[in-house]
Amino acid sequence: MTMRDSYSRRIDYLRISVTDRCNLKCVYCMPSGGVRHLRENEVLTDEEIVRIVRAACRHGLRKARITGGEPLMRKHITGLVASIKETGVHELGLTTNGIMLSGLAGELKNAGLDRVNISLDTMNPGRYRAITNGGSLDRVWKAVEDAGRAGLSPVKINVVPVRGLNDDEIPAFASLTFENDYHIRFIEFMPAACDGTWKRDKCVSSAEVINRISVLGSLERLEFRGGGPSRNFRIKGARGVIGIISPLSDHFCTFCNRLRLTADGKIRPCLFSGINVDMKTPMRNGASDRELERLFCRAVKLKPRRHLLNEDITSGHLKAMSEIGG
Ligand code: SAM
Numbered sequence: 415m416t417m418r419d420s421y422s423r424r425i426d427y428l429r430i431s432v433t434d435r436c437n438l439k440c441v442y443c444m445p446s447g448g449v450r451h452l453r454e455n456e457v458l459t460d461e462e463i464v465r466i467v468r469a470a471c472r473h474g475l476r477k478a479r480i481t482g483g484e485p486l487m488r489k490h491i492t493g494l495v496a497s498i499k500e501t502g503v504h505e506l507g508l509t510t511n512g513i514m515l516s517g518l519a520g521e522l523k524n525a526g527l528d529r530v531n532i533s534l535d536t537m538n539p540g541r542y543r544a545i546t547n548g549g550s551l552d553r554v555w556k557a558v559e560d561a562g563r564a565g566l567s568p569v570k571i572n573v574v575p576v577r578g579l580n581d582d583e584i585p586a587f588a589s590l591t592f593e594n595d596y597h598i599r600f601i602e603f604m605p606a607a608c609d610g611t612w613k614r615d616k617c618v619s620s621a622e623v624i625n626r627i628s629v630l631g632s633l634e635r636l637e638f639r640g641g642g643p644s645r646n647f648r649i650k651g652a653r654g655v656i657g658i659i660s661p662l663s664d665h666f667c668t669f670c671n672r673l674r675l676t677a678d679g680k681i682r683p684c685l686f687s688g689i690n691v692d693m694k695t696p697m698r699n700g701a702s703d704r705e706l707e708r709l710f711c712r713a714v715k716l717k718p719r720r721h722l723l724n725e726d727i728t729s730g731h732l733k734a735m736s737e738i739g740g
C-alpha cells in the first residue's frame with residue numbers, strides 16, 4: 415500500500431534512531447556540556463522497533479536507515495539490523511561516525527545491511543580530534559576501507575562544511591572521488607541545539623560548495639534527486655560521485671519522503687518541527703498492530719508542508735542532532 419501525506423507526497427522512508435548516546439561530541443551536533451540521556455527503559459527495545467517498522471511496511475515503507483546518537487553503540491546492533499531487514503524493507507542503510515565500524519562491517523553486511531554512510535569532516539587528525547572532542551581519524555579511515563571491502567558499497571562519506579572550521583578541505587574531499595568510488599556528500603550545516611555554534615554565515619551554501627569544486631574539472635549532473643535529497647554530480651574523469659544536500663538554501667521539502675523515529679519511540683514527521691506521535695506509550699499499554707498502524711498513518715498525515723527555517727530560525731524546535739538522528 416502506498417502512503418501519501420496531506421500534500422500528496424509518497425512517504426516510504428523511515429530514519430530510525432536506535433540510541434541517543436554517542437562516543438563522540440561533534441561541535442556542530444551537540445552542546446559541549448552534553449545532553450540529558452534517556453534512561454534505559456525509556457529507549458525502545460529491539461522488539462518495539464521491529465513492531466513499528468512492520469506496521470510501517472504494511473503502509474508502504476520501502477527504505478529505512480539506522481542512525482542515532484551513534485548506532486553502533488547499541489547492544490546487539492547486528493541482531494537488530496537482521497530483524498529490521500526481515501520485516502521486508504527493501505533498502506536498509508546505517509549512518510555512523512565509523513569509530514566502531516571496522517570490526518563490525520562484515521557482520522553487518524551478513525545481517526542484511528545494504529549500505530553505510532560514514533561521517534567525516536576533516537582529513538587532518540588534530541582537527542578531527544578537535545571537531546569530535548577526541549575521536550581518532552585512523553579508525554575512521556580503516557572503517558571506510560573495511561566497509562568497502564565488506565560490500566557495504568558504495569561507501570558514502572558525509573561532510574558538513576562549516577566556515578572557518580573545515581571548509582578549506584572541500585576540494586580535497588571532492589578529489590577523493592578521482593581514485594575511489596566513494597560518494598562524497600556535502601551537507602549544509604543546519605541549526606541544532608549546540609551552544610549557538612550555528613550562525614548563518616558559518617553555513618557554506620551548496621552553491622558555494624559547487625563553485626569551489628568546479629576548479630577540479632567540469633561537473634556532470636547525474637540523476638535528479640534519486641529518491642533522496644541529494645543532487646548528484648561526477649567530476650569529469652572521476653570514479654566516485656559528489657552529492658550535494660541543501661536543506662537550507664534549496665530545501666527539498668517538496669520531495670521529502672521521510673519520517674523519523676526517535677530512540678524513545680516518537681515519530682517525528684519533520685526534523686525541524688515539534689510535532690511528534692508517541693508510539694511507545696500505546697505499545698506498552700497493549701496497543702494492537704492495527705492501532706500502531708493507525709498511529710503511523712496519523713504521523714504521515716501530520717507531516718508539515720515544509721520547514722520555515724529560512725524565514726524564521728526560531729521556528730526550528732531545535733534539539734541536538736544526536737537526539738533526533740540528523
Ligand atoms: N553518529 C552518527 C554519525 O555521526 O554519522 C549518526 C548520527 S548523526 C546525528 C547523523 C548525521 O547528522 C551525521 O552525518 C552528521 O554529520 C549530521 N549532522 C549532525 N549535526 C549536524 C548539523 N548541525 N548540520 C548538518 N548535519 C549534521
Ligand code: SF4
Nearest residue numbers: 436439440443511736
Ligand atoms: Fe555523535 Fe554523530 Fe553527533 Fe558526532 S554527529 S556527536 S558522531 S551523533
